[in-house]
Amino acid sequence: MRVLLSTRGSRGDVEPMAALAVQLLGLGAEVRVCAPPDEEFAAVLARAGVPLVPVGPTARSMVKGPKRFRSADMAQRVADMVAETYDTVTEAASEGCDVVVATGMFPAVAGARAAAEKLGTRYVYTCFQPTMLPSPHHPPFEYPSHPHPAGVTDNRVLWDLDIQHMNALFGGPVNAHRASAGLPPVDNFRDHLLTDHPWLATDPLLSPWVLPADLDVVQTGAWILPDERPLPADLEAFLDAGPPPVYVGFGSMPMAAAEDVARVAVEAVRAHGHRVLLARGWADLSLVDDAADCFAVGEVNQQALFRRVAAVVHHGGAGTMTTAARAGAPQVVVPQMVDQPYYAGRVAALGIGVAHDGPVPTVASLSAALGTALEAGTRARAAEVAGEVRSDGAMAAAKLLFEGVSSE
Structure with missing residues (x-):
């Protein structure tokens, strides 16, 4: 079986695809992954044993710097992303591909689906948060240019x-691109991409699909890429030099006023008498002084690291939330956008941490959230939940793909 995996987005969109690729390779499939040409994405896919098929500009450049995505040039950026993804997926899947699995930013998914249509190849849409899928149990996220109408709560x-x-x-x-490719127009863009049977790659406990619902959703469990990399020697030395620190990192979020965010985080953590482990991330967080109780890290094995920290302060990405939950680390989620408020709410509802109120922490607000997260009861609950999180989602999805191809 030949499988093409397509994604445009952040690390949280690429790493689950790498996890699925590992399981597909183990079952004997041929796998290619189309993703942005960021060096860190190529490294993730290299760990999975799959080469990166580059598509479009780097993901980092789309959220930082002069080429970042702006609403003023939305139409052109959408058109470019559709065309780039269509061309790349068409070429990568042209030689006997059995199925295209797509996720990430909607224009890229549209390009991948159009390519699958043109090639006559099976198409599967997947996402890593329930809030992407229509349900009577939660609202859609708001686009900045199209907020929810005041007073509408249904x-x-x-x-x-x-x-x-x-x-x-x-x-x-x-539709302009579809016309140029000889494909018919679509009048319901969202449902065309999602299909009647979308896949939801989240853990049923951490992020359940609530029934009854209108869509026939296939929840596979989270797609987790095992990470066996050792921690860097200088990080090991810092961890061994004192009690478990509090980890603070915001992943692929650029974070406005990053210097202020770092200062707030360090002061809030120190207020509780803890050491600080600051993750640079795409916000480029940096140390605020040269005190021995703080340490900054770049790319690192979070699966190993989170088992050795007192708490994890993060943005609420699906991958970070799941990794911290599997490690039994209490969490403080400072949500920035899209699905992150949902995951903040899940952390609070499960009792494994705190949902910070809003995207901009102050010393007082973050200190108060940490006060709850660092309580013994929160850690005990986090340890309990850790034992219930599944790790077989990627294998379940890989088997479903094989079953789907064999039944055709």
Whole structure:
């Protein structure tokens, strides 16, 4: 079986695809992964034993610097992303590909689906958070240019409006490209991409799909890429030099006023008498002084690291939240966008940490959240939940792909 995996987004979109690739390779499939040409993404896929098929500009350049995605040039960026993904997936899947699995930013998914249509190849949409999928149990996330109408709280109404919003944002460029490729137009952009049977690659406990629902969703469990890399020697030395520190990192979030965020985090953690482990990430967080109680890290094995920290302060990405939960580390989630408020709410609902109120922490607000996260009861609950999180989601998905191809 030949499988093409396509994604455009952050590390949280690429690493699960790498996890799926590992399981597919183990079952004897041939796998290719189309993703942005960021060096860290290539490194993740190299660990999975799959080469990167580059598509478009780097993901980092789309959120930082002069080429970042702006609403003013939305139509052109959407058109470019659709075309780039279509061309790359078409070429990568042209020689006997059995299935295209797509996720990430919607214009890229549209390009991948169009390529699958043109080639006559099976297409599967997957996502890593329930809030991407229509449900009466939660609202869609808001686009900055299309906020929810004041006073409207019925989730079904909001999801109906979501179709209109997505058509307005993406439908024109997508249908223009489809016409150029000899494909028919679509009048419901969202449901065309999601299909009637989307896949949800999240843990059923941490991030459940709530029934009853209108969509026939296949929840596979989270796709987790095992990480056996040792921690760097200088980090090991810091960890061994004192009690477990509090980890603070915001992953692929650029974070405005990063210097202030770092200062707030360090002061809030120190207020509780803990050492600080600051992750640089795409915000480029850096140490605020040269005191021995703080240490900064770059790319690192979080699966190993989170088992050795007192708490994890993060942005609420699905991957970071799941990794911290599997490690039994209490969490403080400072959500920035899209699905992150949802994951902040799940952390709070499960009792394994705290949802910070809003995206901009102060010393007082973060210190208060840490006060709860560092309580013995929170750590005990986090340890309990850690034992219940599944790790077989990628294997379940790989088997489903094989079953789907064999039944055709």
